[in-house]
Amino acid sequence: MTERASSHAAEGSPKGDLGRRITQRRTELGLSRQETAAQAGMSPAYLQYLEERPPADPGAGTLLRLAGALKTTVWHLTGGDTELPPGLGRAARTPRFRELTEAECRSLLSTHGVGRLAVPADSGPVVVPVNYSVVDGGIVFRTEPGTVPAQADGQRVAFETDRIDEAFSEGWSVLVRGPATTVTDPDEVARLAEQVYSTPWAGGRRDLWLRIEPVAVTGRRITVA
Template identity: 75%
Template sequence: MTEEVPSHAAEGRPVGDLGRRIAQCRTELGVTREETAARAGMATGYLQHLEEHPTASPEAAVLLRLAGALETTVKHLTGGDTELPPGLGQAARTPEFTELTEEECRALLSTHGVGRLAVYTLPGPVIVPVNYSVVDGAIVLRTAPGSTPSQAVGRQVGFEVDHIDEAFSEGWSVLVRGRAWAVTDPAEKARLAARAYSTPWAGGRREQWLRIEPVIVTGRRITA
């Protein structure tokens, strides 16, 4: 397959494992399809073909250039690390560890994502991953009555988000400490549902809203 695929078509929705992973990496880096193609030394139309055709099968050299352009690894682009925990790569030779300001931490929390909620339960502390959004500076999430997150109501909790860049052995983490409250007002529930980025990935009926007001926000970053 050559790389000279016409690029006249409007940008469509990425399909297939490779296409979605390329688009996700572009989004995380904040680069356009055109910028990515230029970095990888390929035609924009060919990159469009890779993103929008699930049967696309690029050569290893193409994947290597794409991984470099997107600051990731071929294994990540092709889904080879799906079932592996992050951070399996080697540490950088000269890492630099820095503390983040509260402003930087809140920027990294951004508006939504997947974080880890630390809750103290009767058997002991438990940490669970949850989908969250940030609305008016507070962390909000929805869960089901009786679930582990629901046991956080009225208690001090920890909430952590992080990101690891396997290709460059870099990463950051943000820790929030505060009290979790149940949202009971119907109007406020409706407002949060309208502002939330997504429903929980786990599915099911998860109609109990929790709100965490950050009291202490700290973070750290490791760079090579």
């Protein structure tokens, strides 16, 4: 098995659920395959095998070492939490809560991701997830006419994104508030279509662009003291 994995010198595309989760997590942490393998006590060739071969079925000890190296849980690596909401773990014994600066919040928003859009409606606020990007400091996303996200046009809305680390009972959240408007200029629409990272996960034809202009940007972080 190790010899077969060693025949691939370059990092290939991850295949299979386990391989994708390992690769995604170490990419989040900024770890190379060599660094991850060293921390997990295995050869880079074997880690490559786990990432690139769908039939790979490592034992419990290997998964525990990998989870430790990647600062996550075996449950997460094996997809056991896919259908469950985040935050099921216990709170830390000595949590530390602090407000984030606006600069920290904007850094955490990064360039793209998935967040939750809160839109006012006659029956009360409605919250829906959207794929977003950050362009020129504003939150942009695309949808289709008649949808809940499309109702944000001309409204003062809230947008929230967050990250939870189940293994360490840590996390952060960022809240953006401001007016949302439809992007109508053809040149601007073309520029967004070229610059935005990804298409909506929901698929389908979604050519209506909206932009949230941040008026207030706040955030908070929980760490373990």
